[in-house]
Amino acid sequence: MASRILYAEDDRATRESITRALELEGYEVHSVADGTGVFEAVAQQPADVIVLDLMMPHVGGLTVCRxxxxxENRTPILMVTARTEVSDRVAGLDAGADDYLPKPFALDELFARVRALMRRGRYDEPDRRLRAADLLVDEGARRAWRGDRELELTKTEFDLLQLLTRNSGVVLSHSTIYSRIWDYDFGPDSKALAVYVGYLRRKMEVDGAARLIHTVRGVGYTLREP
Structure with missing residues (x-):
């Protein structure tokens, strides 16, 4: 069965051309013109990936994402935006998007990013549990706990925590994490990784819990027991 993409774009010509291109790639595509259409479509049938334009009338992409x-909808979201400022891209990630793609974009890059999100949505590994200090990561169930408290994580947050926990004690470089989580190295000026590390720390360090994710300046991040 074909993977299903929900595509939201208010410009009709763009919406129709991208929908055709995605269908030619073998996807089942449901396209809508605004944020309200996204909510209606999600309620009717879940998608494997949501491609969401940032600037839409009435209900914009950021609001939809939030x-x-x-x-608790954790469908991977690719945010598409004509805005090039770092702050706008970070705002999309901050709202819960898993990736962003600036306009204008090449179709091949759109396809590659959709494929990457599709791969991250498939979990065929046997059930495994990873532990570090009082952190428990259940890979099969895609759930994580800090002590007795379950962490409410988005797809990208879980993927990042899973990667760091699997490599507990090992320093992972920025480029390694970008390639493993996003399938794309955003370069040294990107703030995307720091944003998601911040999300995880806030959720993991409630009530003074010891820090597990540490910054190695100029290199990357590592998860280690206190």
């Missing part, structure tokens, strides 16, 4: 995540 509401989906607040409702």
């Amino acid at each position: 509401r989906l995540r607040a409702g």
